[in-house]
Amino acid sequence: MSIGQEMYDLCVKMFPYCRSITGNGVRKTLGTLKEVYDNIKIYEVPSGTQVFDWTVPKEWNIRDAWIKNSAGEKIIDFNNTNLHVMGYSLPLDREVSLDELKKMIYTQPDQPDVIPYVTSYYKERSGFCMTETQKQSLPDDTYHVYIDSELKDGSLTYGEIIIPGDSEEEILLSTYVCHPSMANNELSGPSVTIHLAKWLSSLKKRRYTYRIVFIPETIGSITYLSRNLDIMKKNTIAGFNISCVGDDRTFSYISSRYGTTLADRVAKNVLDFYYPDYKKYTFLNRGSDERQYNAPGVDLPVCAICRSKYGEYPEYHTSKDNLELISPSGLDGAYQVYQQCIQVLEANYHYQIQCLCEPQLGKRGLYPTISQKGSYDEIRAMTNFIAYADGSNDLIDISNIIGEPAVSLLPIIDKLQNNDLLKAV
């Protein structure tokens, strides 16, 4: 089975779980990810813990919810889609008039046929979500609203994988596990990330250590940073927030705060050469955990590569962000781009040619022995690489200067190193 299909099937499996920023949905998701790659460590952080300017909220769990009309018919049912309940809704069990009901119903009026994804984490409320069309068609009646949920002290749950490399320097991969039944803007992230972890752990040699985290968005990254900031500031050379990596429409890039980190450089190098039509967003278009990783004083070198970016596609945060929106090839495309970024980072040394003037490539079989107009074109990438391997440029610099993808220079580096003509300095 292709890795794209494996990633897709994992999304299918995790789709029905009712995730939120705390609770059993997160735990169940982490458990399923553990089946793919075992070495995840699970952490629980108690409600009420102070994390920078925030407090870990109460834990929320939900078993059932519905609205019945006076005939006893369920007009919406949590078991059909967990999007019907506003995240963090308090328990409810009473009869209400149509007017009262309408005050607890959230819709997306500009998209009348979708159920929106709505939460109220930090103010206690109860609420239901449905399509605007359904809301408009509700007859005058007495309705029974029922939410069997629980909001009480508990803990916030997250998962962490550390895959050691030769160096203590780290590359961060971060994804989130806190949205209910949505596909691109939820399950694509953990699915691609867990498979990247599996691949990284299989490599014979790793220059860098990999820190891979599965957290609830915002409060999770704030919590994680409050417990790991010192080591992350010391060691992180590049990081990526992995989100919305499942559809086939486009690639997108969201820069770090200033767009100049090593993470930005490698992301742009890979996308510029292989997907030149990708969409570039600045940090002003941020929205996920790159917000926290790039916050003043945190200052981690983190950017994001997405397929269709959160906030920019019509199905975003609605019931239409479902399993039809993502595909094995969409997931696989993102997986490969991240693999290429990692391959380039692992080889991203400053290179220096080991002789003065051009080396005589001909005597090493690396150059045509007959000189005639046109005979050098095919070794142009190699001679250009050599021209800029002056110790001041790293692999990404050279790639950008000479207009050849960094990934394509890896075999040239091998040839030159095998001939003792090149050193990483």
Place this chain on the structure above:
Amino acid sequence: MSIGQEMYDLCVKMFPYCRSITGNGVRKTLGTLKEVYDNIKIYEVPSGTQVFDWTVPKEWNIRDAWIKNSAGEKIIDFNNTNLHVMGYSLPLDREVSLDELKKMIYTQPDQPDVIPYVTSYYKERSGFCMTETQKQSLPDDTYHVYIDSELKDGSLTYGEIIIPGDSEEEILLSTYVCHPSMANNELSGPSVTIHLAKWLSSLKKRRYTYRIVFIPETIGSITYLSRNLDIMKKNTIAGFNISCVGDDRTFSYISSRYGTTLADRVAKNVLDFYYPDYKKYTFLNRGSDERQYNAPGVDLPVCAICRSKYGEYPEYHTSKDNLELISPSGLDGAYQVYQQCIQVLEANYHYQIQCLCEPQLGKRGLYPTISQKGSYDEIRAMTNFIAYADGSNDLIDISNIIGEPAVSLLPIIDKLQNNDLLKAV
């Protein structure tokens, strides 16, 4: 009465005075400005004083002048417009032929219906100005030319206002008072500047000290600098040459020598956001006292914001630069732009957010409590401000990065400071 109308009326009052680089016209103009804001100190610098590479010239005054034909009819009369006499003309009282007369007449042949503004400060001459049309129609005749002027040792006069602030650091406003009856390229400058002085003096709190000077152009700024250069180099953080600020056609900006000073940054920020169609000129298009303030070794951070810039509008330096060319709204537009520049400069600190990761705005009532697609748009300017309030950016930097006018960020800064979330560092 609107402030625009007040400024216009002041121009009307000062229009008839016959100003030059020295003499009673300057004194009378400064006297009228003193009626608006009393605290102007008047200085007199004797003729012959060495000022850098220049010498303060003799003082010039004029009482009357005309040309009569043989029938005794005045064909031009100084009392109709003082532009009829070349500035610094020596006294004259004799009869001349048409040919002789034509040698003393200056016109603007490419604009045959205007009287040009002409001077000969540094070579002693006598001359009259009239329209090219009039000159061409002069019949063969004997003419009586008469100039009742006086050129003798005296002094150069200028005015200075110092409005102290919390800091010794200074903002310079400079304008000139040396052109005869012209409106945009003369009276708009002192009129707007004296009203800015009045406004500044009324502020309860000023971060900076304001140095405001009313001088004859070129020789006046050279003279002023020769007496104040050390303190100005030590204290000046930004300055503006205020000239041609009265018409309604456009806004213009003339950069400092390299265009990178704080004065340039604030001028461009205000104009970019509020008047994006304004005309940008480099220092190669300079022409007024920014020439001296930016001279090598002087090196003051001075640029200029105009309405229609000197040298660039057809009425420039002619009798058509009259009171019909300027308007209350034209003057008011310039006045407001300079006010905004000053407000931004006063608030232009480097800002730093006072927590790690994003602050929890919700608990302070600064953030929506329900999260749904689209719910963050209205607080985007605040979160973007926070994202770049990392201590490395001043207000203008942040404004430019996040694409919000600096002026519009002032209330956000207040809110964040009131919540102890932000410090100026």
Place this chain on the structure above:
Amino acid sequence: MSIGQEMYDLCVKMFPYCRSITGNGVRKTLGTLKEVYDNIKIYEVPSGTQVFDWTVPKEWNIRDAWIKNSAGEKIIDFNNTNLHVMGYSLPLDREVSLDELKKMIYTQPDQPDVIPYVTSYYKERSGFCMTETQKQSLPDDTYHVYIDSELKDGSLTYGEIIIPGDSEEEILLSTYVCHPSMANNELSGPSVTIHLAKWLSSLKKRRYTYRIVFIPETIGSITYLSRNLDIMKKNTIAGFNISCVGDDRTFSYISSRYGTTLADRVAKNVLDFYYPDYKKYTFLNRGSDERQYNAPGVDLPVCAICRSKYGEYPEYHTSKDNLELISPSGLDGAYQVYQQCIQVLEANYHYQIQCLCEPQLGKRGLYPTISQKGSYDEIRAMTNFIAYADGSNDLIDISNIIGEPAVSLLPIIDKLQNNDLLKAV
């Protein structure tokens, strides 16, 4: 006779010599150049000498070569054009079938009517060159192939001129003398360069020392650098590889490795103002000895100005690159551009105006005494020069900022220096 004609006639004279990277063709060429300017020192470097990563090859000489058909008719003859023999061909004297013959024949199939220029310096072979048309028309026959050449230990020959100046700092002019009968891509280079040497030696005053070398391409520059690298790295402030400077079609510029050296700056200044349509090539389009001068660790500030650049015109490296392709005016245009570059370099000081504020130009007769709209236009270049003569800019900087060719500023510099208003700092 015009200098253009002199340079053209010199090309005509040297055209028939059979040059290669070693051998008597080089010596004969250097001998002819010596007739124009006597002070060339000739060096011989023995075969087998190690020069960085390379070895000086055996010396190659050739007396005659032809192919005869079975009727004894010469179908090609070295005496018609030396391009008929592949450079460095081993001796040959035997009969071959048409099939065998075809294996030793090189053509340019995409240009069927040209004889290509082909060499095999570093692998021992024998070969003939002819048009693709001729090759296709060869009848089945027995052919007699004959090459009377010699490849044996000898030496590599090069010429060097040193013209001392006031400073030990050097300007490098490098050209090559290793191609057989081709005009633009061979003889234009040495012809223009020897005339530049003659002109430089005639100057009464030289700020810089000039190092002028006539070498075989690639192996010659590597050899020369291996013997002179230390002094060249210490002293060279700018250098030019002079090649392809004979036709009338265009000007071209090939940048140094990063395009930011003084050589690049002066080349772009001269071409930008006088030949704004010139073609700009980056170092990725390099091909001649700028490759070695700019190699990592060599790092000399060398760029190139060409007419039609090697590799970019259809006649390149073929029998069509003949004396009809170049012209006296083509050679003269390149000669003048290099002269201008040198004049600018010689005057390229950092300039500083010697007074505070603008100098009073009027009292020195450098400024109009009557002030009227439009009266300053003609001295605008001078006042702009003064405005940026602040000690931080060299002549090229000021030229670029104020938009006046550096060459045109030389008389202004003279006037200001004669008035004690300007110093080179």
